[in-house]
Amino acid sequence: MTPRRELTVLVAADLISNLGSRVSVVAIPWLVLETTGSPAKMGVVAAAETLPYLLSGALGTPWADRIGLRRTSILADVGSAGLMVAVALTPWLGFGALVALVAVVGTLRGVGDRVKHVMFRPAAEAAGVRLIRLTSVYDGLGRMVTLLGAGLGGLLIWWFGVTQAILVDAASFAVCALLVGLLVRPPAPPAAPARPEGYLRALAGGFRYLGHDRMLLTMLLVISALNMVVNASVAVYIPLWVAEVLRSPAGLGLVLGAFSAGALLGNLLFTAFGPRLPRYLAFVVGAAVSGAPRLLVLALSEELAVVLAVTFASGIGIAAVNPLLGVAIYERVPAELQTRVIGLAGSLAFAGLPLGALLGGWSVTALGLVPALLAMTAFCLVVTLLPLLPGLRPRPAAAPAERQPRVVGQA
Structure with missing residues (x-):
């Protein structure tokens, strides 16, 4: 094969x-x-x-x-x-x-x-x-x-x-x-050391690398926050907005479907044009577009068409986020640490999911729907713009060229 x-x-x-x-x-x-x-x-x-x-x-x-x-x-x-x-x-x-x-x-x-x-x-x-x-x-x-x-x-x-x-x-x-x-027959791994690392030492190596790579850690925190916002929106905010404004369960499917449709279109666009984009900037813009606007429009508008349009655009933005995190991990993390770092990265990225529904329900109970949406919008905007802080921007050498060979005629 x-x-x-x-x-x-x-x-x-x-x-x-x-x-x-x-x-x-x-x-x-x-x-x-x-x-x-x-x-x-x-x-x-x-x-x-x-x-x-x-x-x-x-x-x-x-x-x-x-x-x-x-x-x-x-x-x-x-x-x-x-x-x-x-x-x-x-x-x-x-x-x-x-x-x-x-x-x-x-x-x-x-x-x-x-x-x-x-x-x-x-x-x-x-x-x-x-x-x-x-x-x-x-x-x-x-x-x-x-x-x-x-x-x-x-x-x-x-x-x-x-x-x-x-x-x-x-x-x-x-x-x-x-x-x-x-x-599946993967390439032979590098020769193992004569004395294999102990479990705790091996696990600590993954934590240590992730703690030192501030850019990668920041990207993971952004995605974890976006997952939290998405789950809060799906579980609490969007159903409540639909119930209070539209008073029809059909609107729930439309709003959720608009985000999914935007994500699918965005993925097609990113697959075609993503390799030509500046990666870190594309990540920041995609994260910023995918989170705060879809919350803000629910707080400020009662027009379904407006909400669908903004939600669709947010879906397009999210399509750049996960692929760029994936390629950053593959390129930045040494091969011998990838299993541990990818495991830690996945758990950190998904940690926002269970928190999202809890935070969404608590915020609406404590503040009301519109104030909760505005507060979550502000939080999401701050978190998604964190990668622009000077200390977290990648150095020119931190975005290495592709390590694998290009085949003849490959697009």
């Missing part, structure tokens, strides 16, 4: 696994609702997967380096497949067992997702694919998977029932493990 096809298989395997996970995001809460009738327990199950996912993605990576990235990916997916079969076929075990099974799946997924992302860089280098192209295409495909997964989960539950929907997630993990096991 050619290196380019091997890269395609690796990316496809990761997206298939993610598609199954998006199905289970809908199916597992529905299973809890069917078996317990408790909305509170639905939230407990969601948290039981999310928290281990964040922790294992950061704390499990030193073991992944020692076991081997490819082997870790396969083991994580095989284990996740088996556990999801158990979730689907043994609802009689009770709620406590379900929480435990889902927590272990979250732990395995956190490590498995991170190591696949580490494998992207050597696969891209071997294929002669520019990292900026890879990260932008992957971001766009990931957004499409997110959009399709939730809808597919609902349809599968409707057509076949919740058990079969969860089994689809199990099958997606199994397919991912097979693809990586049979068709």
Whole structure:
């Protein structure tokens, strides 16, 4: 198999696994609702997967380096497949067992997702694919998977029932493990030292590097803040604005859809023109456009057309943010530290998600919807403009040229 096809298989395997996970995001809460009738327990199950996912993605990576990235990916997916079969076929075990099974799946997924992302860089280098192209295409495909997964989960539950929907997630993990096991052969890693690093020393090396790279750390804090704003908007602000202003649930789908549509268009534009843009400036502008304006328009306008237009533009802005962070990590972090740093970076970036819904609900309760939106707008604007501070701007040498060779005729 050619290196380019091997890269395609690796990316496809990761997206298939993610598609199954998006199905289970809908199916597992529905299973809890069917078996317990408790909305509170639905939230407990969601948290039981999310928290281990964040922790294992950061704390499990030193073991992944020692076991081997490819082997870790396969083991994580095989284990996740088996556990999801158990979730689907043994609802009689009770709620406590379900929480435990889902927590272990979250732990395995956190490590498995991170190591696949580490494998992207050597696969891209071997294929002669520019990292900026890879990260932008992957971001766009990931957004499409997110959009399709939730809808597919609902349809599968409707057509076949919740058990079969969860089994689809199990099958997606199994397919991912097979693809990586049979068709992906990453380049040989550098020779390991005679005495492997201890776990704590290896983990500390990742923290130390991330703490010293102020530019990368700032980019991660910006994305974490944007994730917090997005989750607060989806969970609290937009539904309340729709209920108070439009008084029709149809508006909720329009506003959320406008952001997703803008993100997809933005990804197409960034994939085509992103490599020609100044990266750091594009990151700052994309982050600033994607956050504060969509909050401010909800606070100041009651016109749906205006809100949709600004939300759509914010979606275009977000399309530059994740790919530029991805390529910055691949290019700036030494190869021997990438597993640990990518794990820590992913957990830090996603940390804003659980905080967002909590902060959104608290702010509206304490201040009211419009003041809460204005306060969050100010916070978001300050955070997204942090990278412009003189001490956090990259030096000219901090944006290295692509390390991989260009193939003849490559765009």
